[in-house]
Amino acid sequence: MDGPDQLATMGADLGSLVGKMNTTLSTSEYASIVNMNLFVALLCACIVIGHLLEESRWMNESITALFIGLCTGAIILLSTGGTNSHLFVFSEDLFFIYLLPPIIFNAGFQVKKKQFFRNFMTIVLFGAVGTAISFTIISYGAINIFKRMNVGSLDLGDFLAIGAIFSATDSVCTLQVLNQDETPLLYSLVFGEGVVNDATSVVIFNAVQNFDLTRITTSDAFQLVGNFFYLFVTSTVLGAGAGLLSAYIIKKLYFGRHSTDREVSIMILMAYMSYMLAELFYLSGILTVFFCGIVMSHYTWHNVTEKSRVTTKHAFATLSFISELFIFLYVGMDALDIEKWNFVQDSPGKSIGVSSILLGLVLVGRGCFVFPLSFLSNLTKKNDHEKITFRQQILIWWAGLMRGAVSMALAYNQFTRLGHTQLRGNAIMITSTITVCLFSTVVFGLITKPLVRLLLPPSKTLTRMASSEPTSPKSFVVPLLGNNRDPESGTGHESVLHPSNLRVLLSTPSHTVHYYWRKFDNAFMRPVFGGRGFVPYIPGTPTEQSGHNLAPSAGNN
Amino acid sequence: MDGPDQLATMGADLGSLVGKMNTTLSTSEYASIVNMNLFVALLCACIVIGHLLEESRWMNESITALFIGLCTGAIILLSTGGTNSHLFVFSEDLFFIYLLPPIIFNAGFQVKKKQFFRNFMTIVLFGAVGTAISFTIISYGAINIFKRMNVGSLDLGDFLAIGAIFSATDSVCTLQVLNQDETPLLYSLVFGEGVVNDATSVVIFNAVQNFDLTRITTSDAFQLVGNFFYLFVTSTVLGAGAGLLSAYIIKKLYFGRHSTDREVSIMILMAYMSYMLAELFYLSGILTVFFCGIVMSHYTWHNVTEKSRVTTKHAFATLSFISELFIFLYVGMDALDIEKWNFVQDSPGKSIGVSSILLGLVLVGRGCFVFPLSFLSNLTKKNDHEKITFRQQILIWWAGLMRGAVSMALAYNQFTRLGHTQLRGNAIMITSTITVCLFSTVVFGLITKPLVRLLLPPSKTLTRMASSEPTSPKSFVVPLLGNNRDPESGTGHESVLHPSNLRVLLSTPSHTVHYYWRKFDNAFMRPVFGGRGFVPYIPGTPTEQSGHNLAPSAGNN
DSSP states (O other), rough: HHHHHHHHHHHHHHHHHOOTTTTOOOSOOOHHHHHHHHHHHHHHHHHHHHTTTTOSSSSSHHHHHHHHHHHHHHHHHHHHOOOOOOSSSSOIIIIIIIHHHHHHHHHHHHHHHHHHHHHHHHHHHHHIIIEEEEEEHHHHHHHHHHHTTTSSOHHHHHHHHHHHHHOOOOOOOOOOOOOOTTTTTHHHHHHHHHHHHHHHHHHHHHHHSSSOGGGOHHHHHHHHHHHHHHHHHHHHHHHHHHHHHHHHHHHHHTTGGGGGHHHHHHHHHHHHHHHHHHOOOOOTTHHHHHHHHHHHHIHHHHHHHHHHHHHHHHHHHHHHHHHHHHHHHHHHHHHHHHHHHTTTOOOOHHHHHHHHHHHHHHHHHHHHHHHHHHHHHHHOOGGGSOOOOOOHHHHHHHHHHHOOOOHHHHHHHHHHHHHHHSSSSHHHHHHOOOOOOOOIIIHHHHHHHHHHHHOOOOTOOGGGGGGSOOOTTTTOOOOSSSSSOSSSSOOOOTTTTTTHHHHHHHHHHHHHHHHHHHHHHHIIIIHHHOTSSOOOOOSSOTTGGGGGGOSSSOOOO | HHHHHHHHHHHHHHHHOOOOOOOOOOSOOOHHHHHHHHHEEEEEEHHHHHHTTTTSSSSHHHHHHHHHHHHHHHHHHHHHHHHOOOOOOHHIIIIIIIIHHHHHHHHHHHHHHHHHTTTTTHHHHHIIIIIHHHHHHHHHHHHHHHHHHHHSOOOOOHEEEEHHHHHOOOOOHHHHHOTTTTTTHHHHHHHHHHHHHHHHHHHHHHHHHHHHHOOOHHHHHHHHHHHHHHHHHHHHHHHHHHOOOOOOOOHHHTTTTTTHHHHHHHHHHHHHHHHHHHTTTSOOOHHHHHHHHHHHIIIIIIHSOHHHHHHHHHHHHHHHHHHHHHHHHHHHHTTTOHHHTTTOOOOOOHHHHHHHHHHHHHHHHHHHHHHHHHHHHHOOOSSSSSOOHHHHHHHHHHHTTOOHHHHHHHHHHHHBTTTBBBBBBHHHHHHHHHHHHIIIIIIIIEEEEEHHHHHOOTTTTGEEEEEEEOOTTTTOOOOOOOOOOOOOOOOOOTTTTTTHHHHHHHHHHGHHHHHHHHHHHHIIIHHHHHHSSSOOSSSSOOTTTGOOOOOOOOOOO
């Protein structure tokens, strides 16, 4: 009679349920619950400590999380006698499927759209051409230097992968050190580049699969460029389409009638679906979900109730905040994983050498495109104040040097099988990637804030910085009590409604595209998809009054 | 040179990333992305269709989700030629670790605390004694009837498990059919019972492991009762402790200074940690997270900024809403899983017989405790209007008959190994559980709403029901613009501040415990942990003014 055994299993499962968290953890289920508890407690500690350190000029929350992760890793390492240092095995799935989408979506949702689109061509130039230049330089340097250093069995594919991994700016790190309110130009350029170069990465990986890059022809090159534009356009259209669909559904079905939950759910689910659809069609999920966020903040957000607006604004920011902390804590904890360091402990000098060379290549590779491309971009601008100054160029170069969790996830994917490193060359590449990521995140990250203050005088970077209470990167002013500011908190948005603003708008020359977009937006898009001015604005429940006519109330207001 | 192959893997991973969702799915990674997309699309469809059907008197969102799940399962079954019907393998981990906690936490967060605590003794009576009675009757019936029916190799442990599985009310289903605003007494009794009987279940399972239930002595019985109270008290204290800690942290550290994200994150993480800690210590996670929700809505919620209040209120409700839809869609889709039905297709009559007997036992088992215990409970009440009328007893009996996802998760856990049913007896129990769950959820669920209208005249169930726009169970009126209502939206909360209300309060006899609690709360708890009246109330950022003195502002206001 095995009844008691079965019930024992059942009782244990009832009482101690499992927390695998998508990992291939081989410890018992009970241990994984202990780990989850510890991890959640550490996340709470990061928030509290990050809050206490906020006054500091140097620290930010991500570096705090990284340090806490490192300390925890060290404590676990010591307490287990040097056998284990992480609570979970780093999982690319967890990272790319659950942690990354909310961060990028929130960035799109809260981005200053006007600033972003004004610099759109420069961003694409940096993200596409710049990343390609950086990829070429880093790959070429890695091939030539590492082959002479005898770092183990690495082939051409590995070297090209190193180029691809280290040529891409980590958009999650960028969010941590640049402040959208203080340095809007830098933020939109560097973060925008980080989003766009995701598409470049996908193209480069496909190219490495399909072409022999050592004997590339002109037609191949054109095909690559074509691929990039195809990927860029389809990803953008998919993201915008998902955003517009959500706006249309909410506007037509008039969810506000009953429930905030439904509106918020639809927005979350549609945004997530856009990311997953992009992955389904081998597009760039990051680009897609970023543009979905932009479109949702422009249309959908104005169609929902006031409560839904406040909720989405902060719920998305909170999701993104927790995901970021999770990633940095995770990376910090994983960095001390003893298995990865076992292979290189007999030749520590080589690991340090490889890390330094990689860091150097990253520095050179980025420098080789930021300055020339900024020069090119400046040629197209007529006004002096629109040009990227040399000091700003230095900051763009510097702020994009950080390599973070994205790089680590890709390196693990390339150089590990089942989370364990078996070959010496692979082990060295993994430890070097960890070293580069930690060093660049901590050192470059710490220096960025003071560097911004040094190179951009306070008068330019808003007087708010000099006040006693600096606004955190997260604290957005949310429209709550008749305050008409919205996520697109650029100025001059009332242009169409107020002729005086329109004149100001037209007096600046680069706004012609924007002007035609506004006209198109007001004539065709907003009547169908909603958006500010086309949904009556009443604090509390703005959509309640138009309940009887579901047809778009175009023209009035 | 295997570079291209490695890069191909890498490119595929970059482009098509994995979506395992904690399942043991053996299909390719690409197929699981297809599945995730389909699942998210179905969730969106459920929301939209549920919204369109909301005017209907019969349907509710969960039954819609169940039907959509069944239809999708049927379509997949037909399109794959009868080999497969579900997108994901049902996973207890996914259910207990990720889907259940937000639902129960939100229920605690939004529950009408006054109504709940007024009926507290009755709820505990139903949840503890009632579930034990029901367990005894169902187990006894199953042993006697199924042994004669030759349903396969089931032992005593299996029969006791059947008793435990079917004696517990599914709190998730209860949330779907009962409306807190329309029938507050029924809601608090039936849902509260569902929460409390989770502790009972844990005790019963432990008892089955440690005692021979056929030869139980008086001291054993006392020990069981002691176990229940130990579990009940520790789980409650843990939940309340986590809630109080979050209130204290937020009040002391004054998070409102900068960021709503931190406050919301702390609340979410602390609530989740309370659940995981309960699982860690083999307590009842459901009880813990429920009381954590209650304490958080009483203290923590008043310490955060206005924006955080709106956000938490709706974000928690949305999380719970999505989780509920997910569960019902999942159950509907899983019900047609062909593997489970293969074993019983040669004897369909037996499966129907077993299902009917189980349904009958559930009906009888519940009847055997609702009416006697209601009679007992009525003996303690002096006022007639506080007694549970016979009509209400019928509704309590009826509304608690539904068996849902919790029952299915437990049945899978008991009767399957690795998601597949191998023994004939186990296969019959699985299919019977599915049948009972579907039948009770759909039929009992559909009949509950009309039954409430029939048995409780509209004058008693609020006139709101008769109006053209019924409020959905989710639509809470949230304090936004100086409206002083809070989650504990019972009346008479200003009692201590306004003597006139205090008099009304004291005129009703059963409020003495409540009165002393209020005194204690105001004298000791609120000065330390915050709460309404002890954090200055200013719309927008209520905590901004007390920034200079972090000491509790007791006594004033």
